[in-house]
Structure formats: C-alpha cells, structure tokens
Amino acid sequence: MTRILTSAFLSLFLFLYTGNSFGQDVILKLKPTVNTPQARDYTFRQVVDSRDQKSIGQVYDPQRNKHSASFGGNLPQEALQLYNARISSTKNPSYRILVKVYKLDLKEIYHPDLKAYKGDIQLSLGFFLYGEKETIHLVDFNSKVQYGRPSTQMHFVETSLQKLFESSWEYFDSWLSTQYLTNRALVKKVRLNIIDPIRESSKDTVFYDPKRPLTWADFTETPNPRSSYNATIFSSISIEGNAKIENGEIVQTISVKVYMLPEQSWVKDANDYANNHEQRHFDLTRIAADRMISRLKNVELEPFLFEAILNDIYLDAYREMNRLQELYDSQTRNGINSEKQADWNQIIRKALAGDMESFDKILD
Template identity: 45%
Template sequence: MDHRIHKSDIGEVFERAGHRIPVEIKGDLEDAAMEFFLQGVNFGDSAEKEIQVRIFELELKEKLNPQSELYEGEIVLGLGFFVIGSFDPVHLLDYSGSIQYQRSGFRMDKVEEVVNRLFQNSLVYFDNWIKNQNLSNRALAKTFRLDIIEQKQESTDDKVYYEPERPLVWDDFKARPRPTSRNNATIFTSFSLEGVSLMDSGAVVQTLEINVYMLPMQSWVKTPSDYGLNHEQRHFDVVRIVADRLIYRLENTELNLDFYQAQINEAYLDSYREMNRLQELYETGTNHGLDQAGQTMWNGWIDEALDGSWERIEELLRR
C-alpha cells in the first residue's frame, strides 16, 4: 500500500545533456512493489499470515560531482510491515534503508538497479526478523491453547477458599450481625477468574486460575446451629457448581485466536449472572432456610450438581 504523502515522482536525475528529469515508477507503485515481492518470496507450505507492506517513503536525490564528473545519488526507502487479522492490521516493524550510488550520464539503469536492491534489502530484513519472532511474537501466533488450573489456596481470616474436605464452620463468620435483618445468618460468596497470556512455540497459551471463596469479614450469624450452617454451606456449594460449569463451558468452547479474550469474558459474565440466579432460586426454594422440606430437596439437588449431574439445575435455570 502506497502511504506516501506525495505520490507523483520519487525525485529527479540528470540526463546526458545535464538537464534534470523526474523519475517515475512505471505504472502504479503498489502494483510494481507487489509484483517485486511476489517474485522474490517463496511461500512454501507455512505461509499462515497475510502481511501488509506500507510504503511510507521512496525518495531520490542526485547531484553532479564536478571533480569526478559523475552523478552521485542517494535513494531512501521507508516501509512498515503489518500482519492482517480479524481486526485492524497490527504493526510488526519498520524498515528504513538507503543506498548511495555513482553513475555516469550513460547509466540511467543504475537508478532502477538501486531501487530494486533497496526493496530486496527490506525483504531480507523482514525475513530475518520474522524467523526470530514467529515463535514468540503474539501477533504471529498460529494456534491457541487454554490451560485451566485450580491451585490449592491457603485460607485466611479475610478469605476462605472452597475445599470439599474442609466444610464451613461458624468461626468463618466474623462480621457483626445486623440486628435489623430478618435473616439468622448471611454469607458472602463469589468466585474469581484470573489469567495471563504467554507465547509457547508459536501458540498463545491462556492460563486461567479459578478460585471459589467466601469472605468472613462480610459474613455473620446470630444464632449458630447445625441446620443453619448447612444452609450457608449450600450457598457456598452453589458457587462451586457455577465454577465447575464455567470450566466445562470454557473447555468445550472453540476459542478463537483473535476473539478468545472476549469469549472468556463473556463466559465469565454469564456464569456470574448464573450464580446470582441460582442463589435467588435457592433462597426462594428454601424460604431462606425456614422451609425444611425445601431445604432437604435442595440439599439433594446441590449434591447431584456437585457430582456433575446438572440436569435439575439447568431445568431450574430455564424457568
């Protein structure tokens, strides 16, 4: 693509009679450069990226050296290399080169030779760069891989992480009870999704860490009881179920190399809304724990979902 500000001639040279004449590219510069690059590139079987080359500068300056009676010139070439993807082209690198030359009045072909050499130098420059970058540069990634990890976290006074072998105890509820609340207890539960993208042998590797937790300093109880503790534990279990479903959804979604971040964010927000919806359904279905028959029924549904059987949960969410 010709991105020069002035797109007419590239400069002036001296003819044999000593007169200045403009130097123009035969036809269109974009077409001429495209033809040159296509002739000089062997794509092979590994050409997986479309590269856009922008011509920012092509300028010639020439003068007569009275001592040598030769014409001395310099041609400057400035290019930008971009990779084309699903969005706007991504800048990779720039090339800026120049060649000085001398010629007699009979060697007008010298100018064309130097221009060709400059473009060839830019191609070699880009080829060397991409050979060094194609396995580590994010813009040149060929494939995508998702790694979901759940590391065991140490619970603290400020945050208790979900552990199947470590159910909640009333000591985890450290906030001061709200006297005006009709509830006997309140638990603050949620989950987090954190990640980092790395390059590994030409692939983007997105690592995601999911944590399910409750916040003791925002959770409280008025009158402790085993029945009440089970009700609050089930709130915690609901978040674990949502996190499990999010992991399943992400592992079974075809994540696109260009859109994976948006896809992951969308899945996370959907799961967050699902968590809130399930908590509302649970509270309604148990009347905030006051309906013992409803509590028993939900205990069974939650146990099934923790074991990976989500049919009942999905039926409830469809209502």
C-alpha cells in the first residue's frame, strides 16, 4: 500500500514539474528563449495556424495510456513570441513577416526492451512578406526531429518542439541574409536609368535629332488624293526597358525613342512653309517625350507598384502628345493661319529649350 502511494506521488510530481496534465489532453508550450536577441531589419507580425486538426498527435503516460497533445489553441501566440524573442528589430523594420504553420505531427511508439518511448515530430511552415496589398511567399521550412524519452519524462517532447521552431527561425534568418540583395520580393528601392541618346536614322525610321531637321525625302508614302491636307507625318514616342537587381534595389532601364515613319508620311506640295509645319509636329512629339522624362525623374516608385506607375506615365505622355498635335493643327488650321503658326513656332522653340510656361498655359 505504501509503495503504491509513493509511486502515484512521484508520477504526479513529475507531471506537475513538466507543466503537463494527463487528463484528456496534454497541453504543450513553446517558450521564448533567453538568448541575447539579434539586431535585425525585420519583425514577425503574425503567426497563423493553417492546420485543420489542432491536435499534433498522441503521447503516452507512464501507464501507457494515449493522450491527445496540442497547444490548447495558443500555438500562434506562443510561436510569435518565440520568433520575436530571437531578434531585436530596428525602429522601422523594412520587412514584416507572416508565418503560416502548415503541418505539425507527432508520433510516439513504445519500446518494451528499453521501457521507453521513441518520438518523431514533423514541422512544415511558410514565411511570407507583407506587401502593399497582399502577402508574398518567400520560403518554406520542412524538417523533423526524433527523440527518445523515459515514460515519466514528458519534457523531451516540449524540448524537441522548441528546437524545431528555433531551427525554423535560424533557417529563415540565414535565408534572408543571402537573399535580400538579389530577391525581387525583398528589394527596398527602385532606381531609374533613363537612356535617351541621339539615334541613327534609316530609310524605315527617322529618329529625332535636333541637328537633323526633316526633309521631304523623309516623306515616302504616296499622297492620299482624296485628303484635303497637303502633308501628313506619322511621329510617335516609345519606351523599352529591362529591370535587374543590384545591391538590394531594382534598377529599371528605360530607353526612350522619338521617331517618325517615312512610309506612313506623305506630302503633295513640297514647299518650305509646309516643311516647317510638319517639323513642328515632330518637335511636339519630342516635347511630349521630354515632359515624360521629367515626370519619370521626379516620381517616387515603390518596388511593388512601379511597373504600373511607369506604364501610366507613358500612357499619359502618349495621350498628351496626341492632344498637342490636335491643338496645334486646330489653332493653326493645319498651317493655313500663318499668325498662329508663328506663335506656335515660338512656343515650340521655348519648350524645346526647357521653358514650358507657355506650353502649360496652352494645355490648361
């Protein structure tokens, strides 16, 4: 009788010591480490338990009875505390991290010869970056740990779980240290490299060159006999580019082209006055491109949205170019009104030199 009471008391003492109760469920805990936190430019914002089944498996008590093991619904909070205890974040961290727990499974088997239990724990989770509108998947962690324990030593289970989650942080921290300079999802800045050189023209494409004014030889399409216009020029702007990552920032190269197409441009009466009118159409295309470049140089770009913003700037410039061409032809009556033509000649010359005051008044 005395031995039975002593054994029961010893078992109770061990269960209380490990912080677990062998009632219906065994409640496990993760504990923040007491190690010196590492200075980092990121913080863990949230941990989400994505598992359908919140029990992680079953463990045995000293009488070899099975009990369901879980975190009692506290896994997200405890894991978040564990992760953030490992780091000392900067005041305004560059990266806010979400962790999703996909899988956490525990299996134990009894070894009669050893009178002990062997356990196997598998952990699978993902690290995500909070973006402007959505989370961005960064990397997954998949690992497992095995342990052996005497029947009365439950703390081996919690210790193994603790090691798994700490290993997941070490894995992510190491991954981030090798990725932040080259991984697009982690870049902090966008830098534009705008290329706008004087390009060599060909018979198919005449690129804008202030030292090479248009000649009638650049208008090679057969005139439209039914058109009331004396001449027509097809001029436009385009951009091309590519992006690469250098030292943690996106370097976006934008190549600007201002051109006219001879095979879509024609003239009936090739005189100097008409040539000047068509040259001014080409100049207006150049001005629209200059104004676009000015916007590009002054825009603030975020890594997650910069492509859409650049596209909007280009489309705005294209629409502005068309509006300018229409205003010019409307006010000069396609060059017939010589006074208005002279006014536009002056406005265009100033705009090409960088003085946009008169130009802005016209657009307003």
